[in-house]
Amino acid sequence: MNGASPAAERGGVDDAGLLALDPDELADGLVVADEHGRVVVFNAAAVRITDIPRERALGRPLEDALPLEDLEGRRWWRCTDPYGGLATRSGQPERNLLLPGGREVLVTARYVRERPAGPVRRLVISVRDTEARRRSERSHAELIATVAHELRSPLTSVKGFTATLLAKWERFTEDQKKLMLETVDADANRVTRLIAELLDISRIDSGRLEVRRQPVDMPTAVGRHVQAQVAAGQRPERFFVRVAGPLPALWADPDKIDQVLSNLLENAVRHGAGTVTIEVTAARLKNRAEGTAVTVSDEGPGIPEESMARVFTRFWRGSKRGGTGLGLYIVKGLVEAHGGAITVGRAPGGGAEFRFTLPVAAPAYL
Structure with missing residues (x-):
């Protein structure tokens, strides 16, 4: 099609040596021009981000297929001259550029040469939407x-x-x-x-959160946090702990489990009402592995249905009673670092119900 090889259109290996992959599976826009400066790859993400149809790009000179300008209105490909510029140049760093109509995109270019200082055999351009940034x-x-x-x-x-x-x-x-x-x-x-x-x-x-696994007695950990709440002035009868045994042995990071339990109990006490119920049970995870489940629920007003999807995002606050809105975001990160999962829903008593599950051990221990 317009000079593009069938392999390039499919994303396989072509005469320019493209890798055997499907460019349409990439999240970022990918545009590849051959040694003559004609576009041979224009993936689906590039179509979506630039709003340029693929058929209008493939086989055309790069300057016509992807007519970029810098923020001062200069034609980008003429300024950078990838095919005729310095032979030692390896590419262009990411920068904001404009498409016709003022659409702003982030563009990175890499010059592929057969040998150092040799002619450009391939120009690989990454195009990203600025909205994510x-x-x-x-x-x-x-x-x-x-x-x-x-x-x-x-x-x-x-x-x-x-x-x-x-x-x-x-x-x-x-x-x-x-x-x-x-x-x-x-x-x-x-x-x-x-x-x-x-x-x-x-x-x-x-992704640098370290989990130092040790044997953890979850019922004992829960009891310790309930006692801390009582020592802080809460009535003992406000808490009800139910343990449905036998429980599998649990290997987890005790400090991080304490963070999770402390945050969930504080939220139930501060934002909920009535009895705070904590249940510890054995669980069967999606991969059929054994696990431990902890459910913390209260009898307060609960979380509105329309807000549940945002509970674990940064800065979400369930009420105007202070706090940074970062606690549940961190709780989710700590649970997932153990290979577990956490959900939120409505408790039988009408309040909020948080349930997190942890595998009994890391994959290396299983």
Whole structure:
């Protein structure tokens, strides 16, 4: 078709040495031009991103098939001159370029040569939509704004109380000093927790979250967190723990399981109402492996149906009772790092119900 080999159109190996793959399976736009500067590959993602029909691109000179301009209105292929420019150049870094009509795309080009400083045999161009980058930038901006807001309050308190104590230490009674220092300590703990959340998000997003597996007694862990809630002032009768045994042996990271349980119980206490029920049962996972399931439910108003799809996203808040909106996002990342899964639904009592399942061990242990 218009000079493009059948193998190139199918995504197989052609006379230019293209890899045997189907370009239409790629998420990014892929455009390949041969040694004469004519387009031989224009995949489905390139069609979607550029809104240029494939039949109008294949076989045509690259400058006509993909008429890009920089942000100052200069014709991009004439400026870069990939076929006649410096023989030592290996490509063009990613940059924002414009298509006719003002459509903005991110473009990266790689020059393929048979030998160093030899002529260009193939030009491989990656085309991406800018919307994904904008979403990422908005997410980072939201994260920075949230962190700045959450840090301002405790740091202002710490600064205020310490400055007051330093300036007027002798004027306060021992009880007043103790109260102010306890407030400073509590606010410092808030800052520490926020920093820990940010580190968790960084590790989750970058895939660097490490899971150090040890034997974990899930009923004991649940009981410990219930006791912590009672020690913090909750009524013992507000919690009901049900363990349906026997349970399989569970290998997991105890610290991360504590994070998950602490977050789910705090959410149930803070945002729910009535009895908080925690059930621990054996589970059969999708791959037929054994696992452990933990369900935390309450009798409060629950989560609106239209919000359930957003519960585990960043900055989702179920109410206006404070918090960064990062806790459940981290919980999901911690559970999935163990090879498990977490879901949200409506409890029998009408409140929210969170259920997470963990395989008994990592694949290496099975």
